[in-house]
Amino acid sequence: MSKIRKTVAGFLLALFPAVSLAQTAPRDVPARSIPVPTDVSPQMAAIIGAPLRAEWNVLPKSGEEWRARADAGAVATAKIVDGMAERLHVKIESGVTDGVKVFTLTPDVIPPENQNRLLVHVHGGCYLLNPGKAGLVDAVLLAGFGHFKVLAADYRMPPDAYFPAALDDAMTVYKAAIKMTNPKNIGVFGMSAGGALTLEMMLRAKLEGLPMPAAIAPGTPMADATKVGDSFQTNELVDNVLVSRDGFCDAATVFYAHGHDLKDPLISPIYGDMHGFPPAILTTGTRDLLLSNTVRTHRKLREAGVEASLQVYDGQAHAEFARDDTAPENAEAFHEIAAFFDAHLGK
Amino acid sequence: MSKIRKTVAGFLLALFPAVSLAQTAPRDVPARSIPVPTDVSPQMAAIIGAPLRAEWNVLPKSGEEWRARADAGAVATAKIVDGMAERLHVKIESGVTDGVKVFTLTPDVIPPENQNRLLVHVHGGCYLLNPGKAGLVDAVLLAGFGHFKVLAADYRMPPDAYFPAALDDAMTVYKAAIKMTNPKNIGVFGMSAGGALTLEMMLRAKLEGLPMPAAIAPGTPMADATKVGDSFQTNELVDNVLVSRDGFCDAATVFYAHGHDLKDPLISPIYGDMHGFPPAILTTGTRDLLLSNTVRTHRKLREAGVEASLQVYDGQAHAEFARDDTAPENAEAFHEIAAFFDAHLGK
Numbered sequence: 001m002s003k004i005r006k007t008v009a010g011f012l013l014a015l016f017p018a019v020s021l022a023q024t025a026p027r028d029v030p031a032r033s034i035p036v037p038t039d040v041s042p043q044m045a046a047i048i049g050a051p052l053r054a055e056w057n058v059l060p061k062s063g064e065e066w067r068a069r070a071d072a073g074a075v076a077t078a079k080i081v082d083g084m085a086e087r088l089h090v091k092i093e094s095g096v097t098d099g100v101k102v103f104t105l106t107p108d109v110i111p112p113e114n115q116n117r118l119l120v121h122v123h124g125g126c127y128l129l130n131p132g133k134a135g136l137v138d139a140v141l142l143a144g145f146g147h148f149k150v151l152a153a154d155y156r157m158p159p160d161a162y163f164p165a166a167l168d169d170a171m172t173v174y175k176a177a178i179k180m181t182n183p184k185n186i187g188v189f190g191m192s193a194g195g196a197l198t199l200e201m202m203l204r205a206k207l208e209g210l211p212m213p214a215a216i217a218p219g220t221p222m223a224d225a226t227k228v229g230d231s232f233q234t235n236e237l238v239d240n241v242l243v244s245r246d247g248f249c250d251a252a253t254v255f256y257a258h259g260h261d262l263k264d265p266l267i268s269p270i271y272g273d274m275h276g277f278p279p280a281i282l283t284t285g286t287r288d289l290l291l292s293n294t295v296r297t298h299r300k301l302r303e304a305g306v307e308a309s310l311q312v313y314d315g316q317a318h319a320e321f322a323r324d325d326t327a328p329e330n331a332e333a334f335h336e337i338a339a340f341f342d343a344h345l346g347k
Numbered sequence: 348m349s350k351i352r353k354t355v356a357g358f359l360l361a362l363f364p365a366v367s368l369a370q371t372a373p374r375d376v377p378a379r380s381i382p383v384p385t386d387v388s389p390q391m392a393a394i395i396g397a398p399l400r401a402e403w404n405v406l407p408k409s410g411e412e413w414r415a416r417a418d419a420g421a422v423a424t425a426k427i428v429d430g431m432a433e434r435l436h437v438k439i440e441s442g443v444t445d446g447v448k449v450f451t452l453t454p455d456v457i458p459p460e461n462q463n464r465l466l467v468h469v470h471g472g473c474y475l476l477n478p479g480k481a482g483l484v485d486a487v488l489l490a491g492f493g494h495f496k497v498l499a500a501d502y503r504m505p506p507d508a509y510f511p512a513a514l515d516d517a518m519t520v521y522k523a524a525i526k527m528t529n530p531k532n533i534g535v536f537g538m539s540a541g542g543a544l545t546l547e548m549m550l551r552a553k554l555e556g557l558p559m560p561a562a563i564a565p566g567t568p569m570a571d572a573t574k575v576g577d578s579f580q581t582n583e584l585v586d587n588v589l590v591s592r593d594g595f596c597d598a599a600t601v602f603y604a605h606g607h608d609l610k611d612p613l614i615s616p617i618y619g620d621m622h623g624f625p626p627a628i629l630t631t632g633t634r635d636l637l638l639s640n641t642v643r644t645h646r647k648l649r650e651a652g653v654e655a656s657l658q659v660y661d662g663q664a665h666a667e668f669a670r671d672d673t674a675p676e677n678a679e680a681f682h683e684i685a686a687f688f689d690a691h692l693g694k
Contacts, residue, residue: 025396049372230662315577
């Protein structure tokens with residue numbers, strides 16, 4: 001036990017004896033200092049050991065402020081995307097599909113089994129961040145490690161457009177994809193808000209009577225925007241990316257919802273009917289604020305009779321499975337997702 | 348934020364400003380009060396909301412003290428087992444197989460596909476607890492919900508015998524099982540120390556050139572007795588069953604090891620070679636002190652090319668997937684494990 005923890009535990013006991021002894025239902029946990037895990041790569045140790053995200057609890061007050069913040073973050077992330085694309089030999093081209101901005105990602109080498117396959121990507125960022133190339137981190141990793149062609153939706157975001165604009169644009173791209181490619185050869189993926197959008201797309205496809213893709217990969221999905229789920233509590237201030245349910249990401253989601261009920265399955269897909277969903281692979285980490293969102297989605301899929309595979313990486317916070325192409329844990333995560341698509345997509 | 352947490356966070360900031368601002372690699376997390384999750388059944392809420400296990404940090408000093416503690420706990424647990432067996436219509440008979448005490452569990456109804464199948468069970472309890480019937484909680488749940496015959500090893504424990512006695516006895520029972528039943532129709536399962544033993548048995552079977560079973564279900568395995576794994580930190584004092592890596596369970600394991608290297612794969616199977624292992628299903632909860640042990644084992648299996656399925660239940664601490672046959676989450680966990688065995692065992 002760290003010295004700090006012992007000291008604070010002592011304070012707690014001295015100051016709140018009733019709380020320490022009462023044996024009430026909530027769990028009172030003393031302050032602690034949690035070391036960086038020792039069983040991860042140096043790259044992953046740097047990611048996990050990084051301080052809490054700057055300004056995690058500074059919440060923009062207007063669409064313009066949100067936009068400024070998104071644009072500022074996007075510059076740095078786009079550079080990371082370019083570096084990854086170069087190292088992983090993935091070509092990125094921008095375009096427009098039926099009025100929606102898209103990126104096409106093409107790996108230098110596409111093996112024969114992937115020639116007639118296509119992955120549709122929806123990016124993360126709390127429905128407000130990661131415009132343009134900045135949204136492509138996981139798209140590049142899957143194109144590069146999995147050698148798949150990827151069509152990525154650069155959907156509209158506030159203040160330009162609100163719920164359900166992101167989903168509408170993602171569906172436009174999906175509809176274009178199933179015209180180009182047999183849906184049995186298509187996978188859909190994304191992480192965080194992109195993971196939620198992946199699930200929302202399946203709900204919408206069911207509503208519209210569209211064919212399902214062959215498989216989906218909702219990574220650490222924001223499947224419940226209503227703050228339900230135990231890891232919102234247990235991993236608060238442990239996750240260095242999202243940090244807290246009272247941080248920027250939930251605020252951004254509320255901003256996107258624009259007054260719409262957060263329990264609508266098209267914002268919180270955990271409340272939707274997942275019967276008939278295609279096989280799914282879900283990815284998260286033990287420190288992820290959305291660990292519970294992810295495992296609850298996994299259970300919901302299983303309860304609906306859907307083949308669903310859960311991958312959890314030790315020590316990782318939100319979406320840290322997609323941060324650094326040189327981290328062996330990130331390569332492993334995307335090889336795992338690629339293998340799942342390979343097993344389920346037609347050729 | 349709870350009042351207590353705010354107050355203690357205030358103390359922390361006032362008393363340790365350097366720690367709050369230093370942005371060093373360890374994560375400093377303030378004290379918090381974690382409510383019982385709202386998305387679980389009333390039965391599970393009672394299990395999760397129960398106080399920390401009594402005497403979790405009172406460590407017996409001798410074999411006799413350990414034995415007294417194990418016997419005291421076993422009386423209450425055996426009654427729970429009897430109640431479960433009655434409700435789930437499972438008959439329990441004690442016996443001896445090649446010198447090792449065993450229990451045979453027979454469900455009232457055995458469907459045709461399970462007539463020629465057999466599950467071998469190794470119980471949990473830190474290699475020291477749950478003698479006799481008290482070790483059968485998960486065995487009854489799987490026999491009852493899955494309608495499988497189960498042969499359970501009531502292996503020797505300290506102070507009667509030390510490492511590798513538990514494993515030796517488990518292997519004796521496994522060898523008897525593969526004489527009675529085609530190994531392709533056999534599954535092996537257990538949780539906690541029983542999950543570790545399940546993995547250790549596969550390592551030993553490889554060493555001895557024995558046929559593998561068709562599938563295994565190591566539930567929240569104590570796969571690393573060296574205290575490596577992030578959830579030993581993040582879930583300390585959050586998990587109300589094991590509570591801490593400095594609690595009774597690690598102490599019991601050290602007592603069983605009896606001076607033997609804890610990093611021996613036959614005590615910490617995470618350090619063993621898992622190539623050639625049969626398909627495995629692993630089960631844990633987000634508050635489990637062994638969450639990291641479980642997900643690290645899952646990854647190790649996947650890296651070895653083994654088909655491995657991970658199930659994580661929201662809010663549950665160590666082995667709370669096997670506590671109450673009337674809790675829908677527990678029924679779900681065992682139906683999931685049963686389905687996995689059904690998919691992999693011959694008939």
